[in-house]
Amino acid sequence: MEKSEIEKRLKTLMCGKLKQIKEKNGYSLEEMAYEIGLDYASFYSIYKGRTLPRMVTLFQISETYGIPLEAWFRDVEKLAVRERAVRRREFSELARVFNRLDIKAQKATLKILRHYLRKQKGCEVVSVFFSALPGAA
Numbered sequence: 001m002e003k004s005e006i007e008k009r010l011k012t013l014m015c016g017k018l019k020q021i022k023e024k025n026g027y028s029l030e031e032m033a034y035e036i037g038l039d040y041a042s043f044y045s046i047y048k049g050r051t052l053p054r055m056v057t058l059f060q061i062s063e064t065y066g067i068p069l070e071a072w073f074r075d076v077e078k079l080a081v082r083e084r085a086v087r088r089r090e091f092s093e094l095a096r097v098f099n100r101l102d103i104k105a106q107k108a109t110l111k112i113l114r115h116y117l118r119k120q121k122g123c124e125v126v127s128v129f130f131s132a133l134p135g136a137a
Contacts, residue, residue, distance in 0.1 A: 007052065009083075013075055015049035021065050022047075036060050 022032060033043035037060055045051045053061065062069050098106060 010052055010073075011049040014052065014072065015047055017067070017072060018047050018061075021067075035064050 018032070021027070022029070027035075029044060029047060030040055032047075033040045036043065036057070038046075038057065042051075042057075046053045046057070058069070058072060061067070062072070098109060101109060
């Protein structure tokens with residue numbers, strides 16, 4: 001798993017848990033930032049999932065709201081499983097649509113995808129798509 005994928009998942013989980021705390025307790029963002037000891041802009045960036053908190057900040061949040069530190073990371077794998085399921089559904093749909101095209105359209109589509117793949121190195125969906133097609137090598 002790439003660093004950017006892990007970071008994205010962690011940001012999603014962090015901001016989700018912060019929103020739960022806010023809604024459950026009826027806090028304003030300003031109150032939460034003050035209680036944690038952060039300036040509003042820094043807290044807002046974490047709350048919106050734009051940045052990850054530093055470890056010290058995560059300890060402060062956990063201590064302030066009585067959340068065990070491991071609770072912040074508990075759902076990372078669940079989120080990964082959901083994302084894989086979504087990708088599988090999207091790939092299945094892509095294959096169904098591709099198979100409904102006539103041969104000429106399939107060849108044109110492959111040409112476009114190969115061009116895109118050259119421009120977007122490491123594009124997982126396109127790579128998987130190519131490897132699954134008969135005679136696409």
